[in-house]
Amino acid sequence: MADYQDCPDYLQEFLFYMLTIRGRSKRTVDAYYIDLRTFLRYIKCTKHLSDDLKNDPEAFQQISIQDVSLETLQQISLADVYQFLTYTMDQRENNAKTRSRKVSSIRAMFQYLTIKTNKLKRNPVENLEVPSVKKAIPKYLTLEESLDLLAHIDPTGKTYERDFCIVTLFLNCGMRLSELIGINLSDIREDTIKLLGKGNKERIVYINDACRRALDAYLSVRKPTANTVHKDALFLSSRGTRLSPRRVEQIIEQCLKQAGLSGQGYSPHKLRHTAATLMYQHGNVDIRILKEILGHVSLSTTEIYTHLSNRQMEDAAQNSPLSTVKPAKKPKVPKVNPSEEK
Numbered sequence: 101m102a103d104y105q106d107c108p109d110y111l112q113e114f115l116f117y118m119l120t121i122r123g124r125s126k127r128t129v130d131a132y133y134i135d136l137r138t139f140l141r142y143i144k145c146t147k148h149l150s151d152d153l154k155n156d157p158e159a160f161q162q163i164s165i166q167d168v169s170l171e172t173l174q175q176i177s178l179a180d181v182y183q184f185l186t187y188t189m190d191q192r193e194n195n196a197k198t199r200s201r202k203v204s205s206i207r208a209m210f211q212y213l214t215i216k217t218n219k220l221k222r223n224p225v226e227n228l229e230v231p232s233v234k235k236a237i238p239k240y241l242t243l244e245e246s247l248d249l250l251a252h253i254d255p256t257g258k259t260y261e262r263d264f265c266i267v268t269l270f271l272n273c274g275m276r277l278s279e280l281i282g283i284n285l286s287d288i289r290e291d292t293i294k295l296l297g298k299g300n301k302e303r304i305v306y307i308n309d310a311c312r313r314a315l316d317a318y319l320s321v322r323k324p325t326a327n328t329v330h331k332d333a334l335f336l337s338s339r340g341t342r343l344s345p346r347r348v349e350q351i352i353e354q355c356l357k358q359a360g361l362s363g364q365g366y367s368p369h370k371l372r373h374t375a376a377t378l379m380y381q382h383g384n385v386d387i388r389i390l391k392e393i394l395g396h397v398s399l400s401t402t403e404i405y406t407h408l409s410n411r412q413m414e415d416a417a418q419n420s421p422l423s424t425v426k427p428a429k430k431p432k433v434p435k436v437n438p439s440e441e442k
Contacts, residue, residue: 104133108166110219111136114212123300127278135205138192140165142184147172154187173213176224181206185231196231203230238373238404239365243382246271246374252359262335263351265318270352270368273305274375274394277368281343283334288315297395305393380405 104112115133118124124132141163145153153159188194188202207225214223241249250271253264269280279295287294291312292304307315325331325340333342343351348368356362376394379385385393391402 106164106166107133107137108140108168110170110213110217111140111165111209113217114209117212117216118208125278125298125300128298131201132205132208135202136209137165138188139184139202139206140168142187143172143176143180144168146180146183147175155191170213170219173210173224174220174222178224178228181225181228199231203228238377239370240374240377241271241361241366241370243378245359245361246378249355249359249361253355254358259338259351261314261318261321263355265314266335266348266351267355267371268311268314269307270371271375271378272308272311274372274379275305276372276395277345277348279395280368281335281345281348284332285334286332288334295395298397301395303392303395376402376405 104115107115111133115129118129118132119126141160142154144163144165145160149163153163185199185202188199194202203225207228210220210223210225213220250264250267253267254260257263266280269275273293275295276297279297282296283293292306295303295305297303322336323340325333325336327340330336330340330342335343335348337343337347352366352368352371353362356364356366372394376390379390379393380387387402387405388399390405391399394402396402
């Protein structure tokens with residue numbers, strides 16, 4: 101994780117503000133840091149250094165931003181920012197979603213510098229628009245594939261109970277990767293688990309019998325760790341430390357490979373999509389309830405799952421009041437024997 105020591109003072113203050121006051125997660129603030137460091141390097145190139153540096157990846161990464169002053173920021177125009185977004189698209193191959201995240205970072209920083217601290221008199225990105233992001237239909241496992249995934253986790257493996265529990269929680273609860281690895285033993289209460297989601301927002305999810313059995317099986321073999329920092333972590337590595345995001349991704353990759361589902365773009369986040377889709381398609385879960393289960397802020401984020409239910413769309417088509425209409429049968433023309441025409 102970044103320590104922000106290479107940032108100018110105003111940027112350090114902004115990042116710590118997002119951490120301590122706004123309650124953003126360290127991972128989110130690190131993303132702000134990376135985006136804004138790239139932005140300030142670009143601005144330094146265009147305002148004070150050679151423009152050619154932007155097209156030299158190695159040289160660009162070595163540019164220090166500590167001396168990018170508030171006076172330099174005050175000189176930035178909206179056109180500068182649009183040129184930066186064009187640069188990230190053309191030279192860094194950033195898609196619309198990535199560029200949209202960069203816009204959010206830049207807008208948040210300038211809002212802090214103008215409205216919160218009055219370090220700048222003018223906000224050059226006040227009218228900056230967010231790039232349009234296409235809402236793609238989430239990739240997910242079918243019910244049959246989900247069952248195959250669970251059935252093909254190697255029961256002879258040393259970490260079978262842990263890995264089976266991880267996949268079961270993903271497929272049944274729809275939790276995020278960061279939420280799963282953040283679960284502590286103290287967060288589990290009979291039929292509920294407390295999760296820490298985006299923006300450090302806590303929520304409670306209910307667990308079904310499959311999750312409860314998987315948890316019981318894992319806890320019965322989970323060895324206490326001597327590491328006092330990680331002693332309350334639910335999922336532990338072989339070294340007795342809390343599982344890292346990358347290690348969970350590797351576990352899921354291995355489980356998918358065993359089920360013959362590797363190489364198809366599935367990941368822990370796709371298992372979250374799978375859980376949401378199966379709840380909506382097979383569990384008759386109301387969209388508002390699904391929003392709370394997934395920890396979405398906006399209902400519009402959850403509504404994408406309403407487009408996934410083929411069964412419901414098929415039922416809607418079959419239940420149309422015009423579904424019984426049939427084409428009229430043409431009257432049969434009597435056949436005439438050629439010999440009878442004479």
